[in-house]
Amino acid sequence: MSDRTYPGGVGRMIRAILHEPLDPGLELASLTAASGKAGGVVSFVGLAREEDGGVAALVLQHHPVLTIRSLEKIAAVAKSRFAVDAVTAVHRAGTILLGEPIVFAGVAARHRRDAFLAADFLMDLLKTQAVFWKQEIGATGARWIEPRLEDLADVARWNTTALEMAKQ
């Protein structure tokens, strides 16, 4: 099951929550096909990784309304801040095994610098503001993952204000 929006055409944004395996190649091909006059595409694929030993999987809980809304806002802020033609933010929910793709963030822009910056910005916001609650599942049970200081420091570089988020 997926929860997608496809405005379509150049200048599009895709924001999606997937409850099934994420196919980065498919997302990249889709973004590239919709990139219009863009001169380049930059993408990032996040994989479920182990923080401590003995973890078998991650479980991502999401909210039926607030999560997709958070992805919409994040994608819209990235699109408004940088000169990009298309933005894709696709995130898994549910149980994700280690090594599986958990997030795809991609942008298409006329110039590479805008594309690199926008993709970096997009991921920093996704890491800190996307509405998910993550659990590590291991042999000894489950552990909730709290926000990481490194991620908060990363997003602080952009000086993104609450007002900027609220406008979208």
Add this chain to the structure above:
Amino acid sequence: MIEKREVILFGKLADPLGSSVRVDGGDRSELVQDVRARVAALEPRLGELLADPGVRACVDGALAVDGMIAGPGCPIERIPVVSGG
């Protein structure tokens, strides 16, 4: 008549009593903060978790401050600080 109000708990808030609890007061309009106090009284650990100022309320798909009113039968969601993506 609806006598109980459902409070849906996300993330670690669901650890003590599960993802849904029902409390009295569902047959009338109430302040969000009054419902929180009633839920917090159900279980000590849940009370501690709900005392975190980062925990927010959500009513009808929108964030709600403590001073807002939840109508009769209207579920209230409680969401902790997000882990992020």
